[in-house]
Amino acid sequence: MAPAEISEPVPDSAELARACGSDIAELTARLMAAVFTDNPEWTDYSAVSRADLQEGCRRFLTRVLELLAAKGVGAERDDVAAAIGRQRAAQGVPLEAMQRTFRLGGRIVWEALMDRAGDMSPADFREIGTAMWAVVDGMSSALVTSYRGAELDRVRRDERRRHALIEDVLSGRGRDAAFAAYAARELDLPAGGDYLVVVARGEQPLRLGTESALAAMGIRSVRHDRGDHTVGIVALEQHSPQQVAELLGPLVLGRAGLSPAVDGLAEIDVAHALATLALDTVPRDREPTLTLLDDRYPEAVLVRAPDLAQRLVQRCLGPILALPARERDILLRTLRVWLAQNCSAAHAAPLLHCHRNTVINRLQRAATLLGRPLEDQRHQFELALALTARDLLERTTD
Secondary structure: OOOOOOOOOOOOHHHHHHHHHHHHHHHHHHHHHHHOOOOOOOOOOOOOOHHHHHHHHHHHHHHHHHHHHOOOOOHHHOHHHHHHHHHHHHHOOOHHHHHHHHHHHHHHHHHHHHHHHOOOOHHHHHHHHHHHHHHHHHHHHHHHHHHHHHHHHHHHHHHHHHHHHHHHHHOOHHHOHHHHHHHHHHHOOOOOOEEEEEEEEOOOOEOOOHHHHHHHOOOOEEEEEEOOEEEEEEEOOOOOHHHHHHHHHHHEOOEEEEOOOEEOHHHHHHHHHHHHHHHHOOOOOOOOEEEEHHHOHHHHHHHHOHHHHHHHHHHHHHHHHOOOHHHHHHHHHHHHHHHHOOOOHHHHHHHHOOOHHHHHHHHHHHHHHHOOOOOOHHHHHHHHHHHHHHHHHHHHHO
16 A cells, blocks of 8 residues: 655644744835825825835735734734834824724735635634734734824824913003914914904803804804803904804803904904903803893993992992882882983883882982082983993902
8 A cells, every 4th residue: 555645734824924934025016016006095195205115015914924923912002013103194194094004904814814824724724814804903003002192192282382372462462563463273263354263161162063163154253262252263354243253142151241343363452352341341150141242331330440340339329229229229120221211200200110100309418419400411420320330340359
């Protein structure tokens, strides 16, 4: 009888990987050829030079074979895949393109392994396949983790940079023409033209997506959270301040103040101060509202000079404020309604739920206490201002 043929032992995945190491140049060329297709979404390596991409492919394929030779240990924490992920994220290569490249590389390595494996049993085939795809999956996981971490770091850096840039604009650096041009470019705002600033307070003072909502209406803006308030810088361009105020109104979820128009980024610090002033004239318990400084100048003047406002209250209303609470409140309300009705007792009476003569008697009582006739127009103006100042002072001490 003829002696039985002794079959060659089938090499395992580690032995095959070491044998394929000599083919890296050829495998790299095959992967480079496979990467590029007619679908631009799959081949967006425009920011990567061909030499750089070729070197990345070579490093990846080499590492796949090294990990296979080491039985796949540590593939999911692989530093080569992580480094490639960080580099490509910085270059702006889409993650999908990188994942596809890793899959193609895995296929090419698998084909190379099969070319050297010869005949093998199903069990050997499964062992090599399992080891191969465990390595590729692990490296892909390392790639994704590193890529997303790099992207998150970039977003954080961009956000910090954007935050610092807006802070500089709010602090007045926009008066430097070179800086204003740079800031406008970086924030996607017009270099010239008028601006408004909105300042809002509250748990969520402005609706989420305010910038996008305004952009959909053709208005460029930036939103900036700043300590206890949120700031919006709004470019008017072809819109009027009234139009922008009307569009902003529904986006306000807290209390907000709106500045008058100012000239360019050079005056954003002024607009910010004016918008804050407008907001300070609004009662803390007021329903969500957008308050225009142009509608609140008397209140704004009083807020700016609280000491003078206090003196005005004492000078014009002191004797009435010294009365018992019930009489004091009746006279103050009567004066407020009478002044609002153009000093007409007949028009004030229905709003005060009393007779016209009752209004007249109360006014005479007030005139006697104050020692001045109420018919004098200057005195009426001072009274109106003093009543407003008292309301503002009470709000700030609540």
